[in-house]
Amino acid sequence: MIATVFAMEFESAGFRAAQCRRLCVSIWTLGVTGQRSAAALKRMIESSRPEIVVSAGFSGALQPGLEVGTIVIGENFSDPQIVRALRIFPDYQIGPILTVPDILESSEAKASAGAGSGALAGDLESAHLHQVCCEANIPMLSVRTISDTLEQDLPLPGSVLINPESGRSDPAVIFQYLFRNPAKAAGFANLVNGARSAQQSLASALEKILPVILKLDRKGASASGTTNSTWIVEG
Numbered sequence: 001m002i003a004t005v006f007a008m009e010f011e012s013a014g015f016r017a018a019q020c021r022r023l024c025v026s027i028w029t030l031g032v033t034g035q036r037s038a039a040a041l042k043r044m045i046e047s048s049r050p051e052i053v054v055s056a057g058f059s060g061a062l063q064p065g066l067e068v069g070t071i072v073i074g075e076n077f078s079d080p081q082i083v084r085a086l087r088i089f090p091d092y093q094i095g096p097i098l099t100v101p102d103i104l105e106s107s108e109a110k111a112s113a114g115a116g117s118g119a120l121a122g123d124l125e126s127a128h129l130h131q132v133c134c135e136a137n138i139p140m141l142s143v144r145t146i147s148d149t150l151e152q153d154l155p156l157p158g159s160v161l162i163n164p165e166s167g168r169s170d171p172a173v174i175f176q177y178l179f180r181n182p183a184k185a186a187g188f189a190n191l192v193n194g195a196r197s198a199q200q201s202l203a204s205a206l207e208k209i210l211p212v213i214l215k216l217d218r219k220g221a222s223a224s225g226t227t228n229s230t231w232i233v234e235g
Contacts, residue, residue, distance in 0.1 A: 001026055002213060003050035004206065005041060007033045007125050008168070010195070011057045014203035025210055026050065030125075033162060034101065038128040045136050052082075052139050052213060055129045056206060058198055059097065059121035059144035060104050062114030066146050068194040069201035072097065072121045074142030077130040082141045085212050092205070095120040097142055099127035103158030110150050121146060143209060145202040147195050155187030 002025045006012035009029050016027060026048070030040040041053070059072060066072070074097035075083055083094060098119035104110045113122055126142045133140040148154065154161065160177045163170055178185050 001048070001050045002052045002054060002210065003028050003044070003048075004054045004056055004210070005030065005044075005129065007031075007037055007057050008162075010169070011199065011202065014199040015056070015206050017203070025054075025214075031168070034124045035128050037125045038132050041129050041132045042136075045132065045138065049136070050138065052079075052141070053129070053133050054141045054143060054206070054210070054213070055126055056143045056202060057123060057125065057145075058147035058195065058202075059123040060110055060148045061146045061150045062098060062104075062110050062117070062119050062122050064150050066093065066120065066149065068146055068149060069197045070146040071201060071205045072144045072146065074121075074123075074126050074144060077126040077140060077142040079139035079141060082139065082213060082216065085216055086141075086209060088212070089208065093120055097126050097144060098122045099124065103154070103161065105154045105158050107151050107153050114150065141209075141213065143202070143205060145198040145205065147198040148191065153187075155184045155191055 004015070004025050005028045007030050012027060012029055028044050030037045032040050055077070061070070071092045073083060073086055073092055073094045075094050076096040086092060087094065096117070096119045098113055098117045098121070100113065100122045103124070104113060104122055110122065113119070121144050123144055126144075130140055130142070156174065156177055160173055161169060163173070174188075178188060
């Protein structure tokens with residue numbers, strides 16, 4: 001079984017809507033972000049152990065030239081064999097991802113993080129999920145889509161966009177902030193439009209990536225002497 005793991009429901013919505021059942025993969029939504037995602041993934045692995053974990057979600061660009069919707073393969077948090085197989089997709093950017101403790105809200109913060117780390121993009125989960133997979137001896141692939149560019153300042157504070165305690169967005173909190181700061185409404189609308197584009201880009205990428213991984217996994221099963229594989233679909 002391949003488990004495709006998302007931190008938030010919104011990140012997975014495009015893939016869920018477009019999913020081809022022939023792909024035969026599980027979709028797991030952790031419901032939390034950041035360090036809390038590790039415990040959530042560990043519980044899911046203990047109840048239903050996958051052969052491969054594909055961590056998918058949004059990220060902020062840390063380098064220039066990465067537009068909204070660009071697909072980034074986090075090489076430092078991914079199985080080398082899978083990364084080599086995905087080099088057939090020339091439009092995907094392959095390089096390091098930086099996991100940060102909090103959302104990088106400003107262009108300056110993103111530029112500083114990119115300059116200091118050399119990473120292509122920043123996210124909140126990859127390092128934590130990778131640690132869980134390493135401890136469980138499960139190969140992982142980190143797939144990210146750019147939801148905000150290097151030059152883009154977030155119109156709302158990260159703590160308003162995502163509740164730091166629950167790891168979820170609260171529409172009431174966002175509405176109250178925009179009501180008090182109406183000048184931020186246009187920027188928020190642009191951010192939402194970008195997130196929708198990123199959502200669709202991620203869904204399209206997974207539809208291409210997962211069949212490649214399934215072929216790799218089946219070859220591995222055959223080599224180990226297993227002739228029949230059962231793939232689980234969850235929606």
